[in-house]
Amino acid sequence: MSMFRDTLLTLLGRLTTGLGGLALMMTLIDILYGVVTRYLVGQAPIWSDELARYCLIASALLIAGNVWVRGEHMRVALLERHLGATARRVLLAYQWLLTLGLALAMTWWSWHYALSVSYFTSQGLGISRTIPMLAMPIGFGLLALQVLIYGPRPLPQPGIDDADTVSEASS
Template sequence: MFRDTLLSLLGRLTTALGGVALVVTLIDILYGVVTRYLVGQAPIWSDELARYCLIASTLLIAGSVWVRGEHMRVALLERHLGNTARRLLLGYQWLLTLALAVALTWWSWHYALSVGYFTSQGLGISRTIPMLVMPLGFGLLALQVLLYGPRALPQPGSDESTDSAATPPEARP
């Protein structure tokens, strides 16, 4: 119960932060387009800010998308295996995802710190600042994967009670 509440809270928080980064991207791109047509050129920092915000929105929301089962994956094997084999497959998938997320958190942390001497071309800030979103995003993914545990991920769109259009007429009550 506590685990599900924490996962839900983390999901809402990361989705909100990812949404803010996406809105900043949209405003920045619109600003760049308007200045390009009115002034003749967009600010040099505009493209760089949009790139960093897109990366941030993707990485911040990755854990929430994984927990909801909305990422791209093929779950054909999960549906057709027996209980024991299915549990083994789910455990393997969970462990692999957790190991990759932890490894990428560690590697991206060291990478972000290693580029601290360089400044970004457009924004003129240390490259460490925007790069820190990588270990943050992968760390949040690792935390959400760890909290979720080795259980089956939801199958979006497979709930027949909400998707009666996919049910053949002869099978409906």
């Protein structure tokens, strides 16, 4: 089960990071296009800033789950390291349930929000506002899925876990 879970998390991580990277690349291309047109023509297309904003939000939300699973998000784990085994398990279960609950709540709320703005069109792109807003429930849903699969176990601690691996390998 553990090998299947880790394989699934790795595949989901690669997929979401790839999609997030694609959205980030679109942001970069769009911003460069806006700069070039401002320089050459004197103004950028009205849709350029809007597309960059939507792509940047999508990239951050898409990779959130993989960042959480790898323990690379900003957090304070001091208490986690100094508790006894039982108290640590309780704290890890609490953190996991809280993260899962918040991700599920945000998925539900953002889904309803994205659908509620379907009658409005974006100013620059002229598309239904639902389309870019769907990045929120998709991102939070993927975060919830990855948190659920990961389970209530300790998150890796980059830097600390890496140092332990290096010191174990050298001894």
